[in-house]
Amino acid sequence: MGENGGIGKTLANLPTWLYFGLIIIAMAYITLYPLGFPIPISxxxxxxxxxxxxxxxxxxxxxxxxxxxxxxxxxxxxxxxxxxxxxxxxxxxxxxxxxxxxxxxxxxxxxxxxxxxxxxxxxxxxxxxxxxxxxxxxxxxxxxxxxxxxxxxxxxxxxxxxxxxxxxxxxxxxxxxxxxxxxxxxxxxxxxxxxxxxxxxxxxxxxxxxxxxxxxxxxxxxxxxxxxxxxxxxxxxxxxxxxxGEAIKLSDMMTMGGLVVLIFLILGNIGFLMTKGGKK
Amino acid sequence: MADVIGLWISAILTIMITTLAWKDTPVSKTAEHIYLGVITANSIVMAWGSIDSSAIQKIMSGQILYIIPVILGIMAYARYSKENFWIYRYPIALVVGIGVGTAMSGLVGGSVIDQIKSSFWSLNVPGDIGASLNNLIMVVTLVSAMMYFIFTIKATRSPIAIKLSTFGRYAMMAAFGYSFANTIATRINQYAGRIAFLMLEWLQLG
The missing domain is CATH 3.40.50 (Rossmann fold)
Incomplete structure (x- = not known):
């Protein structure tokens, strides 16, 4: 784990349950404590x-x-x-x-x-x-x-x-x-x-x-x-x-879920660059 | 009472299917099979209702020509017989023919002409530099992405064609990234609905 390859490998292979678990926890938390993220209109x-x-x-x-x-x-x-x-x-x-x-x-x-x-x-x-x-x-x-x-x-x-x-x-x-x-x-x-x-x-x-x-x-x-x-x-x-209605209530959850996915995407890419990508 | 039972069944099935995030288990499979069973049963009822109102009732009221689509429908089941497989081709040919014929009526206008028209952007929008820049990006992206698929031009090994083609590839990758992000957003939103249901309707928290 101390080597770059070890950390990279860990980041690139995070278990699925951790990914889903954190999304569920984040969305459940935000349901109870909404932050009121802004909703720009397209x-x-x-x-x-x-x-x-x-x-x-x-x-x-x-x-x-x-x-x-x-x-x-x-x-x-x-x-x-x-x-x-x-x-x-x-x-x-x-x-x-x-x-x-x-x-x-x-x-x-x-x-x-x-x-x-x-x-x-x-x-x-x-x-x-x-x-x-x-x-x-x-x-x-x-x-x-x-x-x-x-x-x-x-x-x-x-x-x-x-x-x-x-x-x-x-x-x-x-x-x-x-x-x-x-x-x-x-x-x-x-x-x-x-x-x-x-x-x-x-x-x-x-x-x-x-x-x-x-x-x-x-x-x-x-x-x-x-x-x-x-x-x-x-x-x-x-x-x-x-x-x-309900969509405004859900919008905070959607934003929070998206943020968790984004964090995992960044971590996964860092892991990729430290292993396969780094070797190139 | 029925509402409460429905609420609990819904909550339990949601939790059961969520276990799939850990791994495929008999619990998640049970929820999956219950869902498929219910949907299949509903589809059969809907299909019969559709046949009943659009054919059977009309035949019974004397509009005998409606027997033709019923016979064509029955012919479609010949695909399950190796000897009579050929019979199945006739109703399918008819359905495909009608579908293509109907679609063709608006295809050229909607999918060709209007889309070509919508790709003509003004490169100089007075008083709006942002819009002008946006339109310029759209034009360069469109031309370069099309260039990527014109292999005869690439074969000339012209440096400009190759650079445009490479830019087109990156532009398409950006578009695929946008599609991928939208796919993730869809999945998150679908699950957000279930979390909201569990927290607000079932547990009545918040």
Missing amino acids: DQTRYVYAAVDVLETGDIFFVNMGYESGTIAFMEPGMVAVFRHAISKGVKLVIMSTAVESPMLVGRLMDKVKPEASGYVYGEDWVHLGFIAGGEPSYASLMGDINGLVTEDYQQTPTSDLPLMAELGAPTHEKIALVGIWTAGGDVIEGWIRQAAVQYDLPLITEVNEMMVPTLLPYYPINLDGILNGGIGAAEYENLSGFA
Whole structure:
């Protein structure tokens, strides 16, 4: 251990449990004693906010909820904040899912959004269509004639009994003011870019997990009006919109977790340079 | 009561799967298998619901043409038979054809023309030196990264081409680093949600 190679080898091969253990301890500590790290707001988030803020009472916001339980920690707070903002402006919501788990998560999402507190009535002001299979061809059909593709909502109520669905009619894209995609899969967004943004010039906003953002940046801002960058983006949106929620609470944990990873990256690289890198 | 039971199951499964950080154990595997089982069951229910609403109900109401996608769907299962494997190719060909055809309608506009348009940056943004510098970096990075993949130019052994190509390689490495950092951030955020759940909802600390 006294030699450089010994220390370097130790640093380059720190046990996994130590790495995870310290991350858990750091995040648990910061949950109890938040430090309130600053949350600077990115342009990508500002553009999402602007796309929602420009909507008027009665406009229809079409939402594809494509996240699953694994990403709920940062997808849900972003969605709650955007929905609260949209509802504060009297915007109607049409929610569908492209992930089989998502429909189960809509209930807990709307429990947090509380649309009924703003006088929203299911079927008139918001609908939940559940899982829609088919990928990109189904997005094309939805934009063409939503009632031709979807005959019942998630609770198996015929769409003909839902006034909002009658309002959508055909061609559906003419009635939609904004499309929002919450997903962990890039192919979903690319499909929507082609079928909504390129075909009909509809404004498109999205929240994806952080690792998907680099693949979407080439589409921003021409095809994608704004991107919420996972948990950080959700916290920024909560901060910007004034609808403070879970993302702001999580932001300190995310920052602290990132700092611990950074420390380990530095230690690992020092170890590498003292061993293999040093020999070169 | 159901909420409390759900809370405890959720907390126990979170702790069980966290043991994976130490090593793969029967405890972590049990949590993993429970999750997979639940998701598989839900997927089957969702898939059946989708078939029921988009085909079965329509067939029952007299729209007999909807039997065609049902037959095509059944044909897809021929892949599990060595003798009848060829049957499986027809529904797959149709699905791929429809998918590609639909995607093509917006592909040129979204993935080619708009992206080329978005790569035209002004090198002189009046009154904003930062933006001008940023755009210059974007242009040099774009050109050099493209240069890295043009092997015929590199083969000329032009020093400028080689230097640009090398810069392009470093620029791409920086982009990969950004992607890697985002991947780490995603994983941390996912686990932050579970820690927050354990501390705030389950243990009700803080």
